[in-house]
Amino acid sequence: MKRSGKAYFNEFPLSMQAAGKAASLAAALxxxxxxGKFLTVSTCSGTSARGDELFSRFGGICENMEGAAVAQVALRYGVDCLEIRGVSNMVENRDMSSWNIPGAxxxxxxxxxxYIEEF
Structure with a gap:
């Protein structure tokens, strides 16, 4: 995809201004x-080995399945984009007893x- 003469493939820019505001607000809370980078995957990794492999190849801080699509549409239409995730578990050998979905x-x-109130 091209935007303002620049081609984007595999990585899509997010709003640095919104990210800075989000970091400050999170710290205040x-x-x-x-x-950092979120990795878009087609399935949950489910093992420590797969998580380690993805991290060593791409350096992502978490994985998700939807983020790249949202970022690509936002880029296409010139809308600032920021992705916020509540993380319930680390990529490790699947042990759902250690997940904290309600907390995330x-x-x-x-x-x-x-964030919406402050915007």
Whole structure:
């Protein structure tokens, strides 16, 4: 895809201004944050070995399935994009007993409501 004469493939830019605001707000709310690349995958990795392989190849901080599509559409239409994730588990050998989906959902919801309010 091309935008403003620049070709994009496999990596799509997100709004640095929105990311900076998000990081500041998260810190004010006492939420831990990490900024970096998200890897779009077609299936959950499910093993530590696969997670390690993806990290060594691409350096992503988390994986997801939807983010690249959203970023690509935003880029196509010239809309700033920021992806926020509440992470419930690390990529490791699948052990659902260690996942904290309610905690991840609560944290990202609390953050997003405050982000929208502050916008």
């Amino acid at each position: 006492g939420l831990s944050t990490i900024r 959902v609560e944290a990202v919801q609390r953050f997003l409501l405050k």
